[in-house]
Amino acid sequence: MSAVLTALPVGLLVLGTPIFVVFLASVAFAVFFLLPTPPIALHQVLFGGLDNYALLAIPFFIFAGELMGTSGIATRLIAWVLALVGRVPGSLGVATVGASTVMGAISGSSVAAVAALSKTLYPDLERSGYGKERSAGLLASSGAIDIVVPPSIAMILYGLAAEQSIPRLFMAGVLPGLLIALMMCAFVVAIAIVLRIPVVGRFDAALALRATRHAAAALFMPVFVLGGIYNGWFSPTEAGGFACLYAIIVARFVYQTMSWADIVRAAGNAAMLSARILIIVAVAGVVTWLLTTQGVPQAAVALIQTMQLDAFAFLLSVNLLLLVVGCFLDPTSAILVLAPLLVPIAVSVGVDPIHFGIVMTVNLAIGMFTPPFGLNLFVVQSATGLPAHTIYKGVLPFVGLQLVALLIITYVPALSLALGQSL
């Protein structure tokens, strides 16, 4: 049975079959042909996987991201960051990282941010001396920050799968997200100095003030959303709804860049993307149920306990496992399937589940741009038209850089836990 359940999904995955079909085919095969389970259990678990109020945060934050991209909020944020870092060597590269961080604090969708940045900044990055490879690498890898900086869809899913507080996870992601952003900025500045990339513009206080005024409404959005969650005004799910309302008001009445028809179209696009993610959530729930009923998590915990791994060795092994998984599976699927398996083991060896959630999130964020299958690689490819091998070469230095950040985040738990202790 285990041979079939390994070969079938791997084969389908490599063939490029939709991931929800990969999971469903494996589970349906097991339920109908291998196990004595009644088939109606499949329906119950599928429905149960979606019948969850907290999941509404996913379509809400995706919709907020879609509005950000189509209303010009993203463009104003990019212009704002660029105006602030105009004097810094590699300012355009630093602006890419900065804009990605700010967008991450609004939407929580890495794909939406990478698509918006690639369309807006790639031509300028390439022209200003970064070259095709490095520009593509920077764009694909900067999307990882969006997954770690709150609000984060990956963290919402981890919170649900591992039964952990989503506000605490959001808070725990702030410092690791900023660490990755700072390390990337430093790396980009170093590249700019070595390659003698000319500074795009000089710092102009009047320009910076004007850009801040233009982007003020957009910049207030993360303050409103995250401030609302931590002041207890609304839950993370409700915050997603308020983020959408705020973005609609800004797009329709403040910037006046979207008609009502545009807003309905954007809502439809967000619904479609949400459906593609949530159908995986439903089916991954069945995979987890199947593994649990077969005693896999319990067996894994027992195995790790016999190996007598300490927290250090466990986290190292988990990092290696997740990096490999992240290259082949999107974070949504990986978190939903692996979190219920790994969290009990992590707790049994003394790792804080909130810290473990951040380690998982950072690992899978790196997987988003790790060749050959990282999702952001395909987003950059579709936005820039570059061949895959050019993008692959470009991301490798950034993979190395973020692995260093991952090691720091893994072995300095305070980085993840310091801010969340007051909650």
Added chain:
Amino acid sequence: MHGSAGQVRDRGDLKQGLLNAANAVAGAVHWVLGLAMLAIVAINVVNATGRYLFGVSMTGADEVMVYTMVWMVMAGAVLSLATREHISINLLPSYATGRSRHLLNAAHDLAALFSCGLATYASWGFVTRIAEIGPRSMGLGLPMVIPHAAILVGFAALTLTAVALLLRDFDSWSRCAPDTEASQ
């Protein structure tokens, strides 16, 4: 000769007509999904504002939002399958050209047909049983067969979509049709 050419033209017209109809349906579903998304945002905001500012919350608001989301997910999944936009590791398909591309698509269709067909069967068993028993939701008193039917209808539509895609991919494969047809 004329009869044969006319038949080919009629077949072409029929295909184009079906394609246009499918595109019109897809556009309408996309529009409805957009309106549904706006509706759940509005319910969420009104409900949260009422609860925190006035201490009043709408009965069953959570149920309406979640059940709407379940229907939206299934409708969006069907549309995404039809347009081949589901999340996948599409490295191999991106390099496949000509007949191999159609063959690869047919393999995806077969996997979707098999898995969604079995899910439909499983769901049919559950939904018919719940329709007989007649349980209702706690907040609105809504018959639970309504939200559960989203899974049945969704997977049945996914199965039918997979059949349609499979037929088209085999047709494209047998005619050595260009790759662009695979994404129409």
